[in-house]
Amino acid sequence: MRFAHFADIHIGSWADERLAEASTRAFMKAVDACVEKAVDFILISGDFFNTSLPSIDRLKEVTSKLKELADMNIPVYIIPGSHDFSPTGKTMLDVLENAGLLTNVMRGSSGEDGKLSLKFTTDRKTGAKITGIGGKKGMLDKHYYGQLVLESLEKEAGFRIFMFHTALEEFKPKGMEQMDAVPLAMLPKGFSYYAGGHIHRVFERSVPGYGLITMPGPLFPNNFDELELVGNGGFYIIESSSDGKVKATHHPVIIHNVYTINVDAEKKTPEEVTDALMAAIGQKEFYNTIVLVRVAGKLRSGKTSDIGFRQFLEAVYEKRAVYVARNTSKLVGKDFEEIKVDYHSVEDIEQKLIVEHAGQSKAFPVDREKDLAHKLLHILAKEKEEGETTADFEKRVKEDFAKVVGIKL
Ligand SMILES: [Mn+2]
Known part of the structure; x- marks a missing residue:
């Protein structure tokens, strides 16, 4: 058996038109790679779309790709992510499921005692049994885990896959310690493969008593930090042999090259920083490249707005860069310290204020x-x-x- 595991595709994630197509292109490319590798099915562990009602243009492209898969008899199994879900339960995933283009495997019933019994979806070709719990905004999904009936899931025989869209308490990556998470003990034990999503980092760990747990990270990075940390996105191909061994291989999906420029502004004048920026691009060409520029430090004189960013940006775009992203959160002028909010998305800020x-x-x-x-x-x-x-x-x-x-x- 061979299958693919995607997560956090976030179709439509970049508002800037220069990168608006990137996540969709990454999806197309990843699907093509899966077809080439003759996978039996594809898992999507949440956040297929960036919003519950994606734009018609994006939907058109994605739907025709899903149709290609359906015609080739390669099923797509999905759980909703925190982004796919609208508070009223409306989501484009339902429409695609009704059209027979994908299957939501988060199925089950909740008893009078509030306990949640999940059902397996069995893949016809391979017999793999798939179930899982989707993600919701603000960790409402933690409630599901607390109510989950584990015994029946753990007793089931066969090749079992558990899909989830949450951080795991034990495996939170550096810099995400504050994130809401579910402890591993809330997940059913003994599954063959745990297909995770939500954390936009590549993660792979074999855990005794459980099994192989992975998160493929995004198919295409969604912001400056992800571009800097993961560079390009990717997905997993999982192969299981007849002796029960499960092996995961991470496949990169490269849409654009990423080139990073770091300039130390400490004790420099704005003119010196401008010179350093211009020197960093030198004779380079940036065809099909995203340029990340990080400037940090406290200036010896002048204001941060005196730095010739405009001149720099013009020069980089002149050299055919696809997109330039700049991070100056640790750059300060001589006379005053800027106050920056250390959160990356609107949702982070909302969540912080609500709490x-x-x-x-x-x-x-x-x-x-x-x-x-x-x-x-x-x-x-x-x-x-x-x-x-x-x-x-x-x-x-x-x-x-x-x-x-x-x-x-
Ligand atoms: Mn996500």
């Missing part, structure tokens, strides 16, 4: 308040969809609101 302020209103229990705040932020941030009338849009927002708050309109 910090929860419990002040006393109108709801704290957990309910956090949950509500999250869902309301999500709903109220929605924009009008393509082709949607203003009246329909307002109706949709009102209905979503009523559903979340639990009132009748």
Whole structure:
């Protein structure tokens, strides 16, 4: 048996039009590689799309690729990720599943005692039994793990795959120690393969009592840090031999080259920093390359805005760079220290503020308040969809609101 494991594809993730196609292209390329390697099926461990309602253009491309796979009889098994999920449960994944293009393996029932019994989805060709738990925003999925009936899952015979979309407490990567996570003990033991997602880093570990646990990282990096740390994305190909051995190989997916420039601004004048930036690009050409530039340190004189970034950017784009990303979070001018928020995404900041302020209103229990705040932020941030009338849009927002708050309109 040979299968592929993708996660965190985030179709539509980059707002900048220069990189808007990158995650979709990475998906196309990864699928082509899987076809070439004759995989039996493909797993997607959450965050297939960057939002629950992706744009029509992206959907068109992705759907025709999924159709190619369906026509070749290569099934796609998926769990929703924190990004695929809308608070009201609406997601494009349902549409694709109804069209027979993929299968959501997070299936089960919850008993009167609130216990969650998961069902396996059996792959017809290989007999592999697949189940899993998707991710939700703000770690609502932790609740699922707490209710999960493990015994029946652990007793099941055969080649079993558990898909998950969460950080694991024991294996949080450096710099992500504060992240919400699920302890390994909440996952069923003895599965053949644990297909993870959510952490945008490559991870692979064989754990006694459990099995091979991996996270492939994103198919294409989603921000400056990921570009710097992982450079390019990738996925796993897993091969299991008849003696039960499971081997994972990470396959890179290269869409653009990444070139990093570091400039130390400590005790330099803005002019000296500009010179250092220009010297760093020298005679280079940046065809099909993303250039990352990190400038850090405290200037000897002047302001950070005196640095000739504009001149630098023009020169780099002139040399055919696809995109230039700059990080100056540790750069300060002579006379004042800039205050920077040390969070990378809007969601991180929202999450931080919600946690910090929860419990002040006393109108709801704290957990309910956090949950509500999250869902309301999500709903109220929605924009009008393509082709949607203003009246329909307002109706949709009102209905979503009523559903979340639990009132009748
Ligand atoms: Mn993700």
